[in-house]
Amino acid sequence: MRFIVVMMALMMNVACADQTPPAAKEAQPVVVPGDSSLAMEKLQQAFPGMPVAAVEPSIVPGMFMIQVQGDWLHVTADGRFVFAGEVFELRDNEGAVSLIEERQKAVRVPALQALDPAQMITFPAKQQQAEIYVFTDVSCGYCRQLHRQVADYNSLGITIHYLAFPRGGMASAAGRVMDDIWCSENRQLAMTEAKLEKPLSQTPQACDSPVASQYELGEQFGVRGTPAVFTTEGDQLGGYLAPSRMAKALGLVIAD
Template sequence: MNKLWLLLWLSILACSSQASVESVQAQLKQKYPNLRIDNIQQTEMSGIYSASLDNQIVYIGENAEYILVGSMLRLKDQRNLTKDLVMKQQHIDWKKLPLQDAIKTVKGNGRRQIAVFSDPNCPYCKQLENQLNQLTNVTIYTFIYPIRNQSIQASKQIWCQPNPAFAWHNLIQKGIVPQTIAACPNPIERNLQLGQKLGVEGTPTLFFSNGFKAVGMQTAPQIEALWKEFGM
Protein backbone atom coordinates (compact mmCIF):
# COMPACT_ATOMS: atom_id res chain seq x y z
CA MET A 1 0.00 0.00 0.00
CA ASN A 2 2.84 2.41 0.87
CA LYS A 3 4.51 1.68 -2.47
CA LEU A 4 1.23 2.41 -4.26
CA TRP A 5 0.91 5.79 -2.52
CA LEU A 6 4.49 6.64 -3.41
CA LEU A 7 3.95 5.75 -7.06
CA LEU A 8 0.82 7.90 -7.19
CA TRP A 9 2.61 10.91 -5.69
CA LEU A 10 5.53 10.46 -8.10
CA SER A 11 3.18 10.19 -11.07
CA ILE A 12 1.53 13.44 -10.07
CA LEU A 13 4.84 15.24 -9.63
CA ALA A 14 6.14 13.89 -12.92
CA CYS A 15 3.30 15.65 -14.72
CA SER A 16 3.91 18.95 -12.95
CA SER A 17 4.14 22.12 -14.99
CA GLN A 18 3.40 25.75 -14.43
CA ALA A 19 -0.17 25.93 -13.22
CA SER A 20 -2.47 27.92 -11.00
CA VAL A 21 -5.67 27.46 -9.05
CA GLU A 22 -7.57 28.87 -12.01
CA SER A 23 -6.03 26.43 -14.49
CA VAL A 24 -6.74 23.45 -12.24
CA GLN A 25 -10.34 24.60 -11.88
CA ALA A 26 -10.65 25.01 -15.63
CA GLN A 27 -9.24 21.54 -16.31
CA LEU A 28 -11.56 19.93 -13.78
CA LYS A 29 -14.56 21.69 -15.28
CA GLN A 30 -13.57 20.58 -18.77
CA LYS A 31 -12.64 16.99 -17.96
CA TYR A 32 -15.07 16.19 -15.16
CA PRO A 33 -17.97 18.67 -15.30
CA ASN A 34 -20.16 16.61 -12.95
CA LEU A 35 -17.55 16.37 -10.20
CA ARG A 36 -18.07 19.00 -7.52
CA ILE A 37 -14.71 20.01 -6.07
CA ASP A 38 -14.46 23.22 -4.05
CA ASN A 39 -11.91 25.28 -2.13
CA ILE A 40 -8.98 24.56 -4.45
CA GLN A 41 -5.78 26.00 -2.99
CA GLN A 42 -2.06 25.73 -3.52
CA THR A 43 -0.15 23.69 -0.96
CA GLU A 44 3.45 23.85 0.22
CA MET A 45 4.19 20.91 -2.09
CA SER A 46 5.00 21.91 -5.65
CA GLY A 47 2.37 20.81 -8.17
CA ILE A 48 -0.15 19.67 -5.51
CA TYR A 49 -3.40 21.45 -4.70
CA SER A 50 -5.77 20.86 -1.80
CA ALA A 51 -9.54 20.85 -2.30
CA SER A 52 -12.83 19.75 -0.74
CA LEU A 53 -14.78 16.78 -2.07
CA ASP A 54 -17.80 15.36 -0.23
CA ASN A 55 -16.86 17.32 2.90
CA GLN A 56 -13.34 15.93 3.09
CA ILE A 57 -9.90 17.23 2.18
CA VAL A 58 -8.40 15.78 -1.00
CA TYR A 59 -5.29 16.55 -3.04
CA ILE A 60 -5.13 17.10 -6.79
CA GLY A 61 -2.24 17.17 -9.22
CA GLU A 62 -1.99 20.24 -11.42
CA ASN A 63 -2.92 18.18 -14.49
CA ALA A 64 -6.28 17.41 -12.76
CA GLU A 65 -5.99 13.68 -13.41
CA TYR A 66 -5.43 12.28 -9.93
CA ILE A 67 -7.05 12.70 -6.52
CA LEU A 68 -5.48 11.50 -3.29
CA VAL A 69 -7.11 11.24 0.11
CA GLY A 70 -4.95 11.30 3.24
CA SER A 71 -2.84 13.52 5.44
CA MET A 72 -0.03 15.75 4.22
CA LEU A 73 2.74 15.92 6.83
CA ARG A 74 5.59 18.42 6.85
CA LEU A 75 8.68 16.42 7.81
CA LYS A 76 10.80 19.20 9.29
CA ASP A 77 8.40 19.70 12.20
CA GLN A 78 6.03 16.73 11.71
CA ARG A 79 3.10 19.14 11.38
CA ASN A 80 -0.10 17.73 9.96
CA LEU A 81 -0.99 20.27 7.28
CA THR A 82 -4.22 18.48 6.43
CA LYS A 83 -5.43 18.86 10.00
CA ASP A 84 -4.60 22.56 9.89
CA LEU A 85 -6.58 22.89 6.67
CA VAL A 86 -9.60 21.12 8.16
CA MET A 87 -9.48 23.46 11.16
CA LYS A 88 -9.30 26.50 8.91
CA GLN A 89 -12.12 25.46 6.59
CA GLN A 90 -14.43 24.47 9.43
CA HIS A 91 -13.67 27.55 11.50
CA ILE A 92 -16.27 30.19 12.28
CA ASP A 93 -16.09 33.49 14.13
CA TRP A 94 -17.62 32.63 17.50
CA LYS A 95 -18.02 36.29 18.40
CA LYS A 96 -20.46 36.75 15.52
CA LEU A 97 -22.87 34.06 16.73
CA PRO A 98 -26.22 35.61 17.80
CA LEU A 99 -26.20 33.86 21.15
CA GLN A 100 -29.37 35.67 22.17
CA ASP A 101 -31.19 33.40 19.70
CA ALA A 102 -30.10 30.25 21.53
CA ILE A 103 -31.28 28.53 24.70
CA LYS A 104 -28.58 29.02 27.31
CA THR A 105 -27.71 26.28 29.81
CA VAL A 106 -24.95 26.85 32.39
CA LYS A 107 -23.33 23.95 34.22
CA GLY A 108 -20.84 24.56 37.03
CA ASN A 109 -18.77 27.68 36.46
CA GLY A 110 -19.75 27.75 32.76
CA ARG A 111 -16.17 28.57 31.76
CA ARG A 112 -16.10 26.47 28.59
CA GLN A 113 -18.57 27.30 25.84
CA ILE A 114 -20.17 25.30 23.08
CA ALA A 115 -22.99 25.96 20.60
CA VAL A 116 -25.23 23.17 19.35
CA PHE A 117 -27.59 23.19 16.36
CA SER A 118 -30.27 20.66 17.21
CA ASP A 119 -33.60 19.45 15.81
CA PRO A 120 -36.10 18.29 18.46
CA ASN A 121 -37.05 15.23 16.38
CA CYS A 122 -33.47 14.20 15.58
CA PRO A 123 -32.59 10.90 17.33
CA TYR A 124 -28.88 11.72 17.33
CA CYS A 125 -29.63 15.08 18.95
CA LYS A 126 -31.38 13.22 21.76
CA GLN A 127 -28.32 11.01 22.21
CA LEU A 128 -26.09 14.10 22.22
CA GLU A 129 -28.25 15.73 24.90
CA ASN A 130 -27.54 12.80 27.22
CA GLN A 131 -23.81 13.27 26.60
CA LEU A 132 -23.99 17.03 27.20
CA ASN A 133 -25.55 16.30 30.59
CA GLN A 134 -22.32 14.57 31.59
CA LEU A 135 -20.19 17.67 30.98
CA THR A 136 -19.19 20.04 33.77
CA ASN A 137 -18.18 23.70 33.87
CA VAL A 138 -19.71 24.48 30.49
CA THR A 139 -22.15 26.94 28.97
CA ILE A 140 -24.23 25.33 26.24
CA TYR A 141 -26.01 27.48 23.66
CA THR A 142 -28.67 25.44 21.88
CA PHE A 143 -29.83 26.85 18.55
CA ILE A 144 -33.13 25.13 17.83
CA TYR A 145 -32.74 24.14 14.20
CA PRO A 146 -35.83 22.36 12.84
CA ILE A 147 -34.63 20.91 9.55
CA ARG A 148 -37.58 18.47 9.69
CA ASN A 149 -40.91 20.04 8.76
CA GLN A 150 -42.67 18.36 11.67
CA SER A 151 -40.26 20.07 14.05
CA ILE A 152 -41.01 23.68 13.12
CA GLN A 153 -44.18 24.22 15.16
CA ALA A 154 -42.81 22.48 18.26
CA SER A 155 -39.62 24.55 18.00
CA LYS A 156 -41.60 27.79 17.98
CA GLN A 157 -43.73 26.59 20.90
CA ILE A 158 -40.63 25.78 22.93
CA TRP A 159 -39.33 29.31 22.54
CA CYS A 160 -42.68 30.78 23.60
CA GLN A 161 -42.87 28.78 26.86
CA PRO A 162 -42.30 30.64 30.16
CA ASN A 163 -39.09 28.60 30.59
CA PRO A 164 -37.77 27.65 27.12
CA ALA A 165 -34.76 25.75 28.53
CA PHE A 166 -37.01 23.58 30.70
CA ALA A 167 -39.39 22.97 27.78
CA TRP A 168 -36.50 22.07 25.49
CA HIS A 169 -35.01 19.54 27.90
CA ASN A 170 -38.44 18.00 28.53
CA LEU A 171 -38.99 17.52 24.80
CA ILE A 172 -35.52 16.39 23.75
CA GLN A 173 -34.94 14.12 26.75
CA LYS A 174 -38.41 12.94 27.79
CA GLY A 175 -40.50 13.43 24.67
CA ILE A 176 -42.87 15.80 26.49
CA VAL A 177 -44.43 18.05 23.85
CA PRO A 178 -44.66 21.70 24.98
CA GLN A 179 -48.02 23.09 25.94
CA THR A 180 -49.73 24.95 23.10
CA ILE A 181 -49.75 28.66 23.86
CA ALA A 182 -50.09 31.86 21.88
CA ALA A 183 -47.41 32.49 19.28
CA CYS A 184 -44.65 34.89 20.20
CA PRO A 185 -41.65 36.49 18.44
CA ASN A 186 -39.08 33.73 18.04
CA PRO A 187 -35.70 33.18 16.33
CA ILE A 188 -36.48 29.91 14.54
CA GLU A 189 -36.41 31.35 11.01
CA ARG A 190 -33.24 33.29 11.85
CA ASN A 191 -31.68 30.09 13.18
CA LEU A 192 -32.45 28.31 9.91
CA GLN A 193 -30.85 31.13 7.93
CA LEU A 194 -27.85 31.18 10.27
CA GLY A 195 -27.34 27.43 9.94
CA GLN A 196 -27.41 27.64 6.16
CA LYS A 197 -24.85 30.44 6.28
CA LEU A 198 -22.58 28.37 8.53
CA GLY A 199 -22.95 25.25 6.40
CA VAL A 200 -25.00 23.27 8.93
CA GLU A 201 -26.39 20.53 6.71
CA GLY A 202 -27.49 18.12 9.43
CA THR A 203 -28.08 17.82 13.14
CA PRO A 204 -26.52 17.77 15.56
CA THR A 205 -23.72 20.15 14.64
CA LEU A 206 -21.48 21.62 17.31
CA PHE A 207 -19.30 24.73 17.36
CA PHE A 208 -16.61 25.24 19.96
CA SER A 209 -15.70 28.69 21.24
CA ASN A 210 -12.47 28.65 19.20
CA GLY A 211 -14.65 28.36 16.09
CA PHE A 212 -14.08 24.64 15.41
CA LYS A 213 -17.02 22.77 13.86
CA ALA A 214 -17.86 19.17 14.74
CA VAL A 215 -20.57 17.39 12.75
CA GLY A 216 -22.65 14.55 14.18
CA MET A 217 -23.17 12.97 17.57
CA GLN A 218 -20.22 13.43 19.91
CA THR A 219 -19.74 11.60 23.19
CA ALA A 220 -18.82 13.45 26.38
CA PRO A 221 -15.27 11.94 26.30
CA GLN A 222 -14.86 13.07 22.68
CA ILE A 223 -15.90 16.62 23.57
CA GLU A 224 -13.56 16.62 26.56
CA ALA A 225 -10.73 15.36 24.34
CA LEU A 226 -11.32 18.20 21.87
CA TRP A 227 -11.31 20.75 24.69
CA LYS A 228 -8.03 19.31 25.90
CA GLU A 229 -6.56 19.45 22.39
CA PHE A 230 -7.70 23.08 22.05
CA GLY A 231 -6.24 23.97 25.46
CA MET A 232 -9.63 24.81 26.94
Protein backbone atom coordinates in the same frame (compact mmCIF):
# COMPACT_ATOMS: atom_id res chain seq x y z
CA MET B 1 -23.05 16.64 -5.28
CA ARG B 2 -23.66 15.09 -1.87
CA PHE B 3 -21.77 11.96 -2.96
CA ILE B 4 -18.55 13.97 -2.97
CA VAL B 5 -19.10 14.88 0.66
CA VAL B 6 -19.87 11.27 1.50
CA MET B 7 -16.59 10.22 -0.10
CA MET B 8 -14.81 12.53 2.29
CA ALA B 9 -16.67 11.45 5.41
CA LEU B 10 -14.35 10.25 8.14
CA MET B 11 -16.93 10.26 10.92
CA MET B 12 -15.67 10.05 14.46
CA ASN B 13 -17.61 8.94 17.54
CA VAL B 14 -21.41 8.59 17.37
CA ALA B 15 -23.78 10.77 15.37
CA CYS B 16 -27.03 10.64 13.40
CA ALA B 17 -26.35 10.88 9.66
CA ASP B 18 -27.28 13.84 7.53
CA GLN B 19 -30.52 13.00 5.72
CA THR B 20 -30.58 16.06 3.47
CA PRO B 21 -31.33 15.04 -0.13
CA PRO B 22 -28.91 16.27 -2.80
CA ALA B 23 -29.85 19.78 -3.86
CA ALA B 24 -28.26 22.06 -6.40
CA LYS B 25 -27.37 25.45 -4.97
CA GLU B 26 -27.06 28.64 -6.94
CA ALA B 27 -23.43 29.08 -7.84
CA GLN B 28 -21.71 32.08 -6.30
CA PRO B 29 -18.87 33.98 -8.00
CA VAL B 30 -15.54 32.43 -7.00
CA VAL B 31 -12.11 33.97 -7.40
CA VAL B 32 -10.09 31.37 -9.30
CA PRO B 33 -6.28 31.65 -9.41
CA GLY B 34 -5.22 31.88 -13.04
CA ASP B 35 -2.91 28.90 -12.89
CA SER B 36 -5.76 26.68 -11.63
CA SER B 37 -7.93 27.27 -14.71
CA LEU B 38 -7.08 23.93 -16.33
CA ALA B 39 -7.81 22.00 -13.13
CA MET B 40 -11.13 23.81 -12.68
CA GLU B 41 -12.11 23.24 -16.30
CA LYS B 42 -11.56 19.49 -16.03
CA LEU B 43 -13.26 19.31 -12.63
CA GLN B 44 -16.37 21.08 -13.93
CA GLN B 45 -16.43 18.77 -16.96
CA ALA B 46 -16.29 15.70 -14.72
CA PHE B 47 -18.79 17.07 -12.17
CA PRO B 48 -21.10 19.56 -13.92
CA GLY B 49 -22.70 22.06 -11.56
CA MET B 50 -20.32 21.35 -8.70
CA PRO B 51 -20.97 24.14 -6.14
CA VAL B 52 -17.42 25.41 -5.69
CA ALA B 53 -17.13 27.96 -2.87
CA ALA B 54 -13.39 28.69 -2.94
CA VAL B 55 -10.22 27.84 -4.84
CA GLU B 56 -6.75 28.47 -3.45
CA PRO B 57 -3.21 27.10 -3.75
CA SER B 58 -2.36 24.21 -1.45
CA ILE B 59 0.91 24.04 0.42
CA VAL B 60 1.32 20.70 -1.38
CA PRO B 61 3.45 21.60 -4.44
CA GLY B 62 1.50 21.53 -7.72
CA MET B 63 -1.93 21.22 -6.10
CA PHE B 64 -4.96 23.37 -5.30
CA MET B 65 -7.55 23.18 -2.53
CA ILE B 66 -11.18 23.49 -3.59
CA GLN B 67 -14.02 24.00 -1.12
CA VAL B 68 -17.23 22.10 -1.94
CA GLN B 69 -20.21 22.04 0.44
CA GLY B 70 -18.08 22.75 3.47
CA ASP B 71 -15.39 20.21 2.60
CA TRP B 72 -12.06 20.56 0.82
CA LEU B 73 -10.75 18.64 -2.18
CA HIS B 74 -7.16 18.54 -3.41
CA VAL B 75 -6.68 18.62 -7.17
CA THR B 76 -3.52 18.57 -9.24
CA ALA B 77 -2.78 21.62 -11.38
CA ASP B 78 -3.34 19.63 -14.58
CA GLY B 79 -6.74 18.45 -13.33
CA ARG B 80 -5.81 14.80 -13.70
CA PHE B 81 -6.10 13.71 -10.06
CA VAL B 82 -8.62 14.67 -7.38
CA PHE B 83 -8.17 13.64 -3.77
CA ALA B 84 -11.24 13.55 -1.51
CA GLY B 85 -10.14 12.99 2.07
CA GLU B 86 -7.43 13.79 4.55
CA VAL B 87 -4.03 15.09 3.50
CA PHE B 88 -1.39 15.20 6.21
CA GLU B 89 1.84 17.15 6.43
CA LEU B 90 4.54 15.63 8.60
CA ARG B 91 5.97 18.60 10.46
CA ASP B 92 8.96 18.74 12.74
CA ASN B 93 7.87 18.94 16.41
CA GLU B 94 4.18 18.73 15.41
CA GLY B 95 3.89 15.31 13.85
CA ALA B 96 1.11 14.64 11.34
CA VAL B 97 -1.03 17.73 10.75
CA SER B 98 -4.27 17.48 8.76
CA LEU B 99 -4.31 20.18 6.09
CA ILE B 100 -8.08 19.78 5.73
CA GLU B 101 -8.78 20.26 9.43
CA GLU B 102 -6.31 23.13 9.65
CA ARG B 103 -8.09 24.94 6.80
CA GLN B 104 -11.51 24.20 8.27
CA LYS B 105 -10.48 25.67 11.61
CA ALA B 106 -9.51 28.87 9.84
CA VAL B 107 -13.14 29.05 8.67
CA ARG B 108 -14.77 27.95 11.92
CA VAL B 109 -13.03 30.13 14.52
CA PRO B 110 -14.05 33.55 13.16
CA ALA B 111 -17.54 32.22 12.39
CA LEU B 112 -17.98 31.01 15.98
CA GLN B 113 -16.66 34.28 17.35
CA ALA B 114 -19.18 36.18 15.22
CA LEU B 115 -22.20 34.25 16.52
CA ASP B 116 -24.81 36.27 18.37
CA PRO B 117 -25.28 34.68 21.82
CA ALA B 118 -28.96 35.63 21.68
CA GLN B 119 -29.40 33.42 18.61
CA MET B 120 -28.16 30.26 20.35
CA ILE B 121 -29.88 28.15 22.99
CA THR B 122 -27.40 27.93 25.82
CA PHE B 123 -27.28 25.69 28.87
CA PRO B 124 -24.57 27.36 30.98
CA ALA B 125 -22.33 25.74 33.56
CA LYS B 126 -22.28 27.56 36.90
CA GLN B 127 -18.52 27.09 37.15
CA GLN B 128 -17.59 27.17 33.50
CA GLN B 129 -14.32 25.60 32.41
CA ALA B 130 -15.09 25.08 28.73
CA GLU B 131 -17.69 25.84 26.07
CA ILE B 132 -18.88 23.65 23.24
CA TYR B 133 -21.00 24.47 20.21
CA VAL B 134 -23.38 21.65 19.29
CA PHE B 135 -25.21 21.44 15.98
CA THR B 136 -28.32 19.52 16.95
CA ASP B 137 -31.47 17.97 15.49
CA VAL B 138 -34.49 17.24 17.69
CA SER B 139 -35.23 14.07 15.67
CA CYS B 140 -31.76 12.59 16.30
CA GLY B 141 -31.48 9.88 18.96
CA TYR B 142 -27.91 10.72 19.93
CA CYS B 143 -28.87 14.40 20.24
CA ARG B 144 -31.60 13.37 22.66
CA GLN B 145 -29.12 11.28 24.62
CA LEU B 146 -26.75 14.24 24.89
CA HIS B 147 -29.56 16.51 26.04
CA ARG B 148 -30.73 14.09 28.71
CA GLN B 149 -27.26 14.55 30.23
CA VAL B 150 -27.05 18.34 29.99
CA ALA B 151 -26.94 18.70 33.77
CA ASP B 152 -24.01 16.27 33.91
CA TYR B 153 -22.04 18.26 31.33
CA ASN B 154 -22.81 21.47 33.19
CA SER B 155 -21.70 19.96 36.50
CA LEU B 156 -18.30 19.25 34.92
CA GLY B 157 -17.98 22.90 33.94
CA ILE B 158 -19.05 22.48 30.30
CA THR B 159 -21.39 25.11 28.85
CA ILE B 160 -23.44 23.91 25.86
CA HIS B 161 -24.43 26.27 23.04
CA TYR B 162 -26.99 24.71 20.70
CA LEU B 163 -27.13 25.52 17.00
CA ALA B 164 -29.80 24.11 14.71
CA PHE B 165 -29.03 21.53 12.03
CA PRO B 166 -32.19 19.74 10.82
CA ARG B 167 -30.69 16.81 8.93
CA GLY B 168 -33.62 16.53 6.55
CA GLY B 169 -33.41 20.18 5.54
CA MET B 170 -35.48 23.21 6.42
CA ALA B 171 -38.69 21.74 4.95
CA SER B 172 -38.48 18.64 7.16
CA ALA B 173 -40.67 18.08 10.21
CA ALA B 174 -37.62 18.61 12.45
CA GLY B 175 -36.84 21.86 10.65
CA ARG B 176 -40.34 23.17 11.38
CA VAL B 177 -40.17 22.10 15.02
CA MET B 178 -36.82 23.79 15.45
CA ASP B 179 -38.20 27.01 14.00
CA ASP B 180 -40.93 26.80 16.66
CA ILE B 181 -38.35 26.18 19.39
CA TRP B 182 -36.27 29.20 18.45
CA CYS B 183 -39.44 31.33 18.29
CA SER B 184 -40.60 30.25 21.76
CA GLU B 185 -40.36 32.61 24.71
CA ASN B 186 -38.56 29.99 26.81
CA ARG B 187 -36.25 28.30 24.32
CA GLN B 188 -34.57 26.08 26.89
CA LEU B 189 -37.92 24.60 27.93
CA ALA B 190 -39.00 24.15 24.31
CA MET B 191 -35.73 22.41 23.44
CA THR B 192 -36.06 20.05 26.40
CA GLU B 193 -39.66 19.20 25.55
CA ALA B 194 -38.76 18.46 21.92
CA LYS B 195 -35.77 16.33 22.91
CA LEU B 196 -38.05 14.35 25.25
CA GLU B 197 -40.49 13.90 22.33
CA LYS B 198 -43.17 15.92 24.09
CA PRO B 199 -45.48 18.48 22.44
CA LEU B 200 -44.30 22.05 22.87
CA SER B 201 -46.21 23.69 25.73
CA GLN B 202 -45.68 27.21 24.37
CA THR B 203 -47.24 28.88 21.38
CA PRO B 204 -44.41 30.07 19.12
CA GLN B 205 -44.33 33.78 18.45
CA ALA B 206 -43.62 35.45 15.14
CA CYS B 207 -39.85 35.86 14.99
CA ASP B 208 -36.88 36.02 12.67
CA SER B 209 -35.75 32.43 13.23
CA PRO B 210 -31.98 31.79 12.92
CA VAL B 211 -32.47 28.09 12.13
CA ALA B 212 -31.90 28.44 8.37
CA SER B 213 -28.71 30.48 8.82
CA GLN B 214 -27.39 28.05 11.45
CA TYR B 215 -28.12 25.14 9.12
CA GLU B 216 -26.11 26.86 6.39
CA LEU B 217 -23.30 27.51 8.87
CA GLY B 218 -23.24 23.81 9.71
CA GLU B 219 -22.84 22.98 6.04
CA GLN B 220 -19.93 25.44 5.81
CA PHE B 221 -18.36 23.70 8.81
CA GLY B 222 -18.63 20.33 7.05
CA VAL B 223 -21.32 18.96 9.38
CA ARG B 224 -22.62 15.63 8.05
CA GLY B 225 -24.45 14.35 11.11
CA THR B 226 -25.68 15.35 14.53
CA PRO B 227 -24.73 16.05 17.19
CA ALA B 228 -21.68 17.78 15.72
CA VAL B 229 -19.57 19.19 18.55
CA PHE B 230 -17.03 22.00 18.14
CA THR B 231 -14.72 23.75 20.58
CA THR B 232 -14.07 27.48 20.74
CA GLU B 233 -10.76 26.76 18.95
CA GLY B 234 -12.66 25.30 15.98
CA ASP B 235 -11.78 21.66 16.67
CA GLN B 236 -14.49 19.13 15.89
CA LEU B 237 -14.81 16.59 18.68
CA GLY B 238 -17.06 14.36 16.61
CA GLY B 239 -20.53 13.24 17.64
CA TYR B 240 -21.99 12.17 20.96
CA LEU B 241 -19.54 11.77 23.83
CA ALA B 242 -20.56 10.85 27.36
CA PRO B 243 -19.95 13.68 29.87
CA SER B 244 -16.72 12.23 31.29
CA ARG B 245 -15.33 11.56 27.80
CA MET B 246 -16.32 15.04 26.68
CA ALA B 247 -14.48 16.54 29.63
CA LYS B 248 -11.40 14.47 28.80
CA ALA B 249 -11.54 15.53 25.15
CA LEU B 250 -11.65 19.16 26.31
CA GLY B 251 -8.63 18.63 28.56
CA LEU B 252 -10.56 19.18 31.78
CA VAL B 253 -9.41 17.65 35.05
CA ILE B 254 -12.16 15.62 36.71
CA ALA B 255 -11.99 15.03 40.43
CA ASP B 256 -12.24 11.39 41.49
